[in-house]
Amino acid sequence: MIDLAGFWAALDAVPVADDAEALYGVSTEDGRLRRENLTRYLSLVGDQADMLLVAEAPGWRGMTNTGVPFTSMRELGSAYLVPPEPTAPWEASSRVVQAALADWNGPLPVAWAIFPHHPFAAPDRLTNRTPRPSEVRDGAPVALALLEALGASDVRVVAVGRKAQGALALAGIDAIAVRHPAQGGAKQFTEQLLALNA
16 A cells, blocks of 8 residues: 555645635544545555556546546545535546557556645635646645655656646656647547557
């Protein structure tokens, strides 16, 4: 089992702006549920993973509900806790990523977001906004802590989209970039990701 102490410490230290939502705080029932689901996910997938997929930020339809990166309610398996009042049943990017991983050979990659909080267009939490450069800088140590927990020297880092790749570069992490699955990129994302599994 991977040691997540440094990861949780880094995650809990990331500042939260007024137009962002901390997903894994232990002070709320929703936060505890997401934290438990993320712990289960990292325990199930992280022990064997040799790839880290890093996206930009959680979306309101997927990770914000489940706590599991690139996983909406539709993809949430029986190993996880079900949130009592999800904001959406599915997310397009989650569907594409999960479909691409369905035929994966070998250990599944671990997915994460370079900015771990949900950035939204205030005051509407049911929106997504691009994380600010300062937020990306604040979130980068969490990705580094996760990479260390996974065994950094044995893990390939893949950025899901150019924004994630740029954010990782600012944190000193060299990453291969694949197309983000949103906005018409599903086919290219799937082809590029599966090519890394060859």
